[in-house]
Amino acid sequence: MPLLSETLSRVKPSPTIAMTNKATELRAQGRDIIGLSAGEPDFDTPAHIAEAGRRAIADGKTRYTAVDGIPELKRAICAKFKRDNGLDYTPAQVSVGTGGKQVLYNALMATLNPGDEVIIPTPYWVSYPDVVLLAGGTPVTVACGIDTGFRITPEQLEAAITPNTKWFLFNSPSNPTGAGYSWEELKALTDVLMRHPHVWVMTDDMYEHLTFGDFRFCTPAQVEPTLKDRTLTVNGVSKAYAMTGWRIGYAAGPEPLIRAMAKLQSQSTSNPSSVSQWAAVEALSGPQDFIAANNAVFERRRDLVVAALNDCAGVTCPVPDGAFYVYPDISGCIGKTSAGGAAITDDEAFATALLEEEGVAVVFGAAFGLSPNFRVSYATSDAALTEACVRIRRFCDGLR
């Protein structure tokens, strides 16, 4: 009898984590490596939030809590949805988990039966299809190329819906492309969904606050209020509040779904860290002004990276609306040979040769389901980014 389950054989380990680990390994060997693969802000957690965590420890708030979140945090989340999105939720419609990832995992595990389909615009965040597979569902990926700005069109959504569609899994601004949907673009999608009442909407709003220029974030239940009864709105404190290590994510949706997610969590991790929950109360309820200050830094870096990549031979880099990623197209590099002699047969070969020859770690597009591309996370210092861009340019200019 094999030790490992068949379920596990359906999924692969996170390629973004694998790339970050490879960069760490090379650095440990003394190589000069610039990491552009990690999906987290390089800022520290703001002091007033960290202090709330310390206070929670000092006050003895270190015991088990309610499985899916302390009442204080659920109330803060309801207030956040009202303030930022104009959405009315009660604490009973809110679930708190160990990061947005666990919340998404709970929701898919709690709802998918064999044969259930989940529509995933592609490129996608690496975990979506694997979690769907783990839950026994079928990912239905829809290729959204550079021609539509990496956005799914209403026609594509309509064509992907079948009687077996359980969820439409939506992410704006997107990891890995940074593409965001305007109110009108989202309304065109919700109009399609209104014609298919059996389809539920899972919206991953993790990058809500990381937006630039004229782009205005909006979320499906806000754009089409009658969809709210079949929408799970997922969010978290990891990205906007620089709290990736605290592991707090949350969602709001219909009560029966929230109860099912809590049931699952009660038999896996139980409550997320009590200390982190108190810090998240402060994050959501305390001063928000640092977000704009951080965004100004991200926007400057975005512009730096987009301009530099568009200067590289064979590379086309659209300007994203948000998050801290760019997803350049490298069609013009495929089929060539690097200065170090590597055959650039696909985007994985490109990323591997770039790491080995120039010491720059990026994640290849195939990991996100759309090639040939690579993802740069520009959540790193201006100096590191500038140097990385010099190296990427040298690498691309050296392709023959």
Ligand SMILES: Cc1ncc(COP(=O)(O)O)c(C=O)c1O
């Ligand atoms: C689109 C998206 N959703 C969810 C998550 C998960 O966030 P968390 O760290 O809160 O689990 C991430 C993290 O990379 C993400 O990029």
